[in-house]
Amino acid sequence: MDRMPSDTRPAGHPFTPVDFQLVLLRRMADHNPGPVEDARRALGASPADMREANKRWQAMARSPRGGGAAARYRSVLGAPASRSARRIGDLDCEAWLWPLPLWPALRFEVLLAPGGAVWNEWLVRAPGAPAPALRTLDDLTPWSCTVDEAARAFAPARPLEGSAPTRWALAFTAPDGEGVRREAVAEFTWGLLQRTAVRG
Template identity: 55%
Template sequence: MKPSPPAGSFGPREFQLVLLRRMADHQPELAEDAMRVLGASRTEMREANRRWQAWAHARRGPGELHRYRSALGEPETRRAVEEYSSEVLRWPLPLWPELRWEVMVGPLGRRTAPDVWGRGLVRAPGAPSPELRTEADLRPWGCTLSEVGNAFPPARVREGSAPTRLRLDFTLPDGTARAGEFTWGLLQRLL
């Protein structure tokens, strides 16, 4: 018998609240605006996060990929990455219509469920990417990790200040070295 999701409904709305919980650490105003869009309170956000964490750390809990499928349904798109024996799955999230929640899993073809190798928000196929030319273009929640890395090479990804965060070191066109902190793949702040 597979472990069930957290008690009560846990769907895309609650999953988005889990993402907002960590984003609120650096962008509380943006998170508050997003919670209003979702019709949620801070208490609901904290409760959704508590339930997700309890589910994630349950002794015999399902794997991470199972949790995403339980909360978000079947992915909108799936793409095999043969050179890594992996697969990339993407789900839409109503709060960020121009982005997708992306999960990379692998290795494929083994008896147990594949491991989640990476997860975060990415630009949706066909959605226009922001024009990133200067530091002023780097607005919180306005661009993804890959967009900044591609716009300002050379770029180097490093561990961030928490498990859900990554730091990207990059160089602006004027030669200025900068770093950005990303939560779930979305720019939160420049360091």
Template identity: 50%
Template structure:
């Protein structure tokens, strides 16, 4: 019997990529969710196989199938590019939203976790506050004016280089959520 795929499994999919960089935090979250590594691995396997299925929905329809209707949608413009943002709540990260940016044809351009409107931005007074899952990319960018985005080394990964206290660091994010800080360099 096939098991459904919904928010619970989707959270496991997001954590699969986080496992390499923040294994302790992922293990804690698995316990919190009452899930196993085997369930996380299976959820990831199913998610990555969906785009190859002839019957599974594509683009934004895939997210809607799994997560239901978004809590919020609206237009967004980046330069000459018009797109639509869609936001979903995920129980594991109540102060964040999963955001998907889509083209006018419904294909997806980008997806990640972002701070929910009205949720408090974490106090990032120093390096000790930059712990796994403590902030999203925009939080770090607001705190360190010299922050510079760099491409990640795997799907869903992203980096932000910044300087503080005379040293250079790189924060590594997965799906927009901080996993670790490397440095000083």
């Protein structure tokens, strides 16, 4: 990945995939400031760049001229790398996937309901990429897995309301490193695991 020194990012530059990755990182920073700082530097961006990207993204989301969430993603990320039909319950959706350099084994997925409304948007495992081995709570390290992967590994997992938009949580029971089964809650941002808390 090419690095872009932060002092060369001109004011008012087009909103790019780099800026979009900064938006994802901004929401993750509350839980994992260390990895977020490393990722921000890998993008060649400053803390001010991250704040500005998030501010601009929020303004785009609120703009009546934005054309909706699907149009916003296409304008920022380009045409999806892949598009496929997806059935979720009784709902026929279309899944759009884009690669992001920060997470090469993942894809950013947008699910569109009939009519084009965005139903969900998060990070998922890239098609063909090996899923992580999730057997105990020790395997649930930050950024190690997606919501779907944790839910499958520790079924039956119970979804919980997230603490903010773009956040999800799962409650489940899993063995710790010594084999003792414990109740736990895993928290996700943009579909990627951020932290796991053991209850009791």
